[in-house]
Amino acid sequence: xxxxxxxxxxKIDTRYNLIGSECxxxxxxxxxxxxICRICGRDTKxxxxxxxxxxxxxxxxxxxxxxxxxxxxxxxxxxxxxxxxGPKVEGHVVExxxxxAIGSKVKxxxxxxxxxxxxxxxxxxxxxxxx
Amino acid sequence: xxxxIGYGAYVPRLRIKVExxxxxxxxxxxxxxxxxxxxxxxxxxxxxxxxxxxVEAARKAIHHSGINPRELGAVYVGSESHPxxxxxxxxxxxxxxDAGHNLTAADLEFAxxxxxxxxxxLMGMTDSNMIKYGMAIGSDTSQGRPGDALEYTASxxxxxxxxxxxxxxxxxxxxxTVSYTSDTPDFWRREGANxxxxxxxxxxxxxxxxxxxxxxKLLLEQTGFKPSDFDYVVFxxxxxxxPLNAAKLLGFTEKQVxxxxxxxxxxxxxxxxxxxxxxxxxxxxxxxxxxMVTSFGSGAGSDSFAIQVTNNIESKRKRVAPxxxxxxxxxxxxxxALYLKNxxxxxxT
Numbered sequence: 001x002x003x004x005x006x007x008x009x010x011k012i013d014t015r016y017n018l019i020g021s022e023c024x025x026x027x028x029x030x031x032x033x034x035x036i037c038r039i040c041g042r043d044t045k046x047x048x049x050x051x052x053x054x055x056x057x058x059x060x061x062x063x064x065x066x067x068x069x070x071x072x073x074x075x076x077x078x079x080x081x082x083x084x085x086g087p088k089v090e091g092h093v094v095e096x097x098x099x100x101a102i103g104s105k106v107k108x109x110x111x112x113x114x115x116x117x118x119x120x121x122x123x124x125x126x127x128x129x130x131x
Numbered sequence: 132x133x134x135x136i137g138y139g140a141y142v143p144r145l146r147i148k149v150e151x152x153x154x155x156x157x158x159x160x161x162x163x164x165x166x167x168x169x170x171x172x173x174x175x176x177x178x179x180x181x182x183x184x185x186v187e188a189a190r191k192a193i194h195h196s197g198i199n200p201r202e203l204g205a206v207y208v209g210s211e212s213h214p215x216x217x218x219x220x221x222x223x224x225x226x227x228x229d230a231g232h233n234l235t236a237a238d239l240e241f242a243x244x245x246x247x248x249x250x251x252x253l254m255g256m257t258d259s260n261m262i263k264y265g266m267a268i269g270s271d272t273s274q275g276r277p278g279d280a281l282e283y284t285a286s287x288x289x290x291x292x293x294x295x296x297x298x299x300x301x302x303x304x305x306x307x308t309v310s311y312t313s314d315t316p317d318f319w320r321r322e323g324a325n326x327x328x329x330x331x332x333x334x335x336x337x338x339x340x341x342x343x344x345x346x347x348k349l350l351l352e353q354t355g356f357k358p359s360d361f362d363y364v365v366f367x368x369x370x371x372x373x374p375l376n377a378a379k380l381l382g383f384t385e386k387q388v389x390x391x392x393x394x395x396x397x398x399x400x401x402x403x404x405x406x407x408x409x410x411x412x413x414x415x416x417x418x419x420x421x422x423m424v425t426s427f428g429s430g431a432g433s434d435s436f437a438i439q440v441t442n443n444i445e446s447k448r449k450r451v452a453p454x455x456x457x458x459x460x461x462x463x464x465x466x467x468a469l470y471l472k473n474x475x476x477x478x479x480t
């Protein structure tokens with residue numbers, strides 16, 4: 001339980017607000033955030049950068065045979081979303097009655113991702129929905 | 132006095148019709164629709180709860196107000212369906228709207244009126260210069276026991292209001308607020324119970340009508356306003372009939388109630404109900420118009436507000452889509468089986 005709490009706590013900004021990181025030198029954006037730039041290595045500093053959450057579907061699939069964690073969610077759609085700032089982000093795409101297709105425009109919504117059993121933590125997370 | 136700097140509203144898109152619930156229990160759907168004045172109700176998706184609804188409403192409120200969320204000094208979330216028994220919904224909301232950490236936050240519970248209690252708390256804190264802005268939210272995914280009368284109305288939704296004291300920023304000034312409170316056993320849910328219990332007909336006269344009427348009369352008495360001085364009136368709306376009956380009882384017209392009466396199309400959103408009604412009215416209200424809001428929470432109490440709209444409302448209005456438009460356009464109907472699944476009443480084994 002302690003491990004689950006610490007892991008969740010570290011990711012709250014990333015999960016709630018799409019906080020990525022930006023290299024101060026080459027301006028490359030990363031999501032999830034990186035502490036070292038892939039291009040500039042240690043010869044730079046990284047700073048936090050909030051991403052808009054707006055983007056388009058780069059690829060997607062529908063999961064019909066879920067892991068135990070997501071058994072109540074199935075079937076559900078997972079997409080690779082190309083954000084307007086550049087980074088590609090994986091995320092669940094919620095059902096809103098509109099067909100998901102490559103190129104569909106999306107925005108983020110705030111939802112429960114999963115819960116740790118009957119007594120554990122509730123894990124909130126951004127998801128995407130088509131607009 | 133303090134006023135409203137901005138607001139946001141959110142209603143889940145899933146809907147179930149009264150006829151569909153009535154079909155399962157072999158009841159007369161048409162008679163229930165007429166009796167309760169309700170056609171359908173909102174249902175949370177499997178991954179929505181009072182916290183996610185509060186966050187969606189709060190984000191819209193921040194956008195509508197134009198304030199920096201880091202300037203919020205307090206976040207209060209009123210709900211009777213907080214996802215955790217112990218761990219605040221308000222901290223989830225504050226973090227999700229990037230309000231920073233230099234603020235106070237707490238969860239409130241007073242059946243359907245905890246959100247308006249939050250507004251009153253923030254009025255005191257802003258008027259006394261303790262904080263610059265505060266956010267009060269009413270958000271619920273209310274529970275109705277399968278087969279119980281409440282199942283036709285208990286729904287999901289929420290609204291967030293940002294309170295401040297700078298007149299030049301207000302879209303509406305709160306001219307006065309009063310409350311009426313008593314220990315009344317009309318509706319309750321014990322710790323660990325999945326569904327609330329209620330006193331049936333007892334919830335009406337000694338509960339809803341007594342408290343709504345007394346708070347409203349007290350407000351009129353202390354302000355000197357007459358019912359006809361208000362352009363819009365919002366009463367708590369556990370069903371579509373009670374607010375209309377309360378209006379008649381207190382000398383208001385149906386026309387004054389209409390705009391803020393959402394229960395017929397989304398059900399009773401509990402802590403969200405009177406605040407969503409106010410949001411719908413603010414979507415339409417013109418500068419100078421007066422609005423009266425009286426909430427009600429079982430247990431029991433009512434908060435009553437006299438509000439006057441300012442000139443700022445027009446420029447901020449363009450920033451978010453009107454609530455009634457969201458309710459009408461963004462909806463998906465589900466049947467009773469999917470309703471049970473979304474409420475986690477049936478689970479995959």
